[in-house]
Amino acid sequence: MDYELNQEQQILKDAAHNFFLKECPSAFVRQMMEDEKGYTVDLWKKMAAQGWMGLLIPEAYGGTGGNFLDMAVLLYEAGYACLPGPFFSTAVLGSTALIDGGSEFQKKELLPQVSKGDRILTVAWTEGQGTYAPQAILTRAVLPKLFYLISGTKLFVPDAHVADTLICAVRTQEVPRDPEDGISLFLLPRQSVGIQSQLLKTMAGDKLCEVTFDRVQAHGKDLLGEVNRGWPLLKKVLLKAAVAKCAEMSGAGQKVLDMVIPQVKERIQFGKPIGSFQAVQYHCADILTFFETSKFMTFQAAWRISEGLSFAKEASMSKAWVSDAIRKAVALGHQVMGGMGFMEEHDLQLYFKRTKSAEWAFGNGDFHRELLAREMGL
């Protein structure tokens, strides 16, 4: 047992913390919420120069060759800073799908570009039913002749409006008895004829899109992994992305604490700092407990992924716990911050909105408790 980061991870953490402090202040976050693209090329290039785009990508494909725990450390700081933009979609979501499921050719073609910051990825997964469950994947790919034709509508696709490559989950068979069968993944250039994406107006101003596919052509070589056997890969991506979201949420939890503690020490009511009142202290103690337990659950799961151990249980426990715990921590933060924290100009609202979005991303508590129930043999 060792609950501490190693020296390199600590260095990465400090570097990322300082980097985001400088490059991603709350004014920038707010600006990007309103911005249609939601990121700037300038910051994107700077992050690429740090080697972060390719943090998960093996060196053989131009990446930094870090492990999942390193990525969790980086995402923790990204979450702390409320980092906007397609970093998660590219460096975690899309990259994981490619690294875990791509052919040698696909990896050699795409991953070096991702590492350099020259290619933005995303995964087009959820649809009208609003769930990550396999039975909700209904976008259809038919193979009348030499190529597939893909038709359907995806919803809540992160950053599709700026992505270069979409990894699209489709049905290549009618929904069979086991909905996990018959799912395939295609790598599609976003500029393909028949793809249209439209930004959804979201609470957090993060960029989720509606993407329509109208008889989009795809070839066998565009398949990511085997035809009809896409779900196991997608499930793995789901669990890893869920843990990665937990890292972001944990970082957000740290930021909430950093806003709350000075406030309750300084704010005077009834002639005393409000942090001296037990009612407030109990809320604060609960925030700290929610935050620290979130961190432990996240890093335990991230560590297991890094070590190549089984991680299905830990990943789902982590997402179930952290989704709920950070939501409660933010709510308590609002409670002790009082009216001030309700103001748009205060940063706490940014974290309220972003952690809500993160709670739903890759399955909320209920969703992961059901996955865990299956892992438990219930």
Add this chain to the structure above:
Amino acid sequence: MNFAFTKEEEALIKEVRSFIGQERTPELIAESRDLGLIYGGPEARKFMKKFAAHGWLTPNWPKEYGGLGSSEIMTYLIRDEMAYAELPYIFVGAHMAGPTIMRVGSEEMKKKFLPPLARGELEFALGYTEPQAGSDLVSLTMRAEEKGDFFLVNGQKTFNTHCHVADYHWLAARTDLQAPKHKGVSLMVVPLNTPGITIRPLITMAFWRTNEVIYDNVMVPKGNLVGEKNKGFYYVMSALDFERMVPPGAYRKLFEEIVEYAKETKVGGAPLSKDPLIRQKLAQMATELDVANLLYYQLADILDKGKIPNYQSSMEKLFVTEVFQHITQTGMEVLGLYGQLKKGSKWAPLSGKVELFHRWSVVETIYAGTSEIQKNIIALRGMGLPRG
């Protein structure tokens, strides 16, 4: 970071588990439940003779005092294993008094007490709480008056749980009336058969026993003083940083039994475990237990790194004991009407264990510092908030 046990740790746990499997008798388990999982009963002492001979009762103690000089992780693992097996795992001597004697006791006291404590031959009872000094422990009024070479002790303690099965009282008494409250308390070791001590039972709603203890002109030799006079309150408080920890094992076992019950019990033609609501609840408990484990082993990791847990032990106690209550509540929800049936009732599921633990769990968030006290400590020491 590393969230796994080493090969040696795994191997030791296997050995401990198989030993317990062989030596654990129905009589021992019955006694353990009757006593509320505290150590000191005759069956437990019989068992402990062999168990402690391996050094497993105090593995983290130095070899000269009967330990193995092992890591804290090893110690935490074994304690959790004992709790999981429903062995008595609440020790005052080996886990609380002993370590304090090791830190502040005289050489003579160490020699006299530590080896037999490590062998499980002696048990202590905590003598802290009084009718008017619960959470506000520093207000205790039991008086120890200096008379030549002994203290004359008078007063009353309450909720001193081990007293009816222990050999010694680990007594906190006031030795200075003039000094500020926290600078006038001393710790002393008192044989519980000393004339003038009366132990009366208080029966809990979990049906195990705690005690009130009356001291009427009890003579305690000065040599029984632990460490320095008037430093007792500091010793008590600093000991809590080292020793406040709650192994989740006993309730993890209960949870596993509830899960099995849910899988095997059919309602409306399908197992309870297929009910979406029950699946959610059981998965939530599994998750909370995992969090509890991480908080528990974090304490060992802090100690093994040569540091002293601070607010972290309060967080562990707070969280783990609340999980205990969630587990029995979940068990009650899974069992439905059957949940109220006691042991001995012919329809009682799991021999009435859920019903028993449900009553029992009420005290978990109260003893050894209530949840509210733990939250105060977290706020003051973990976050540096100002005192009220």
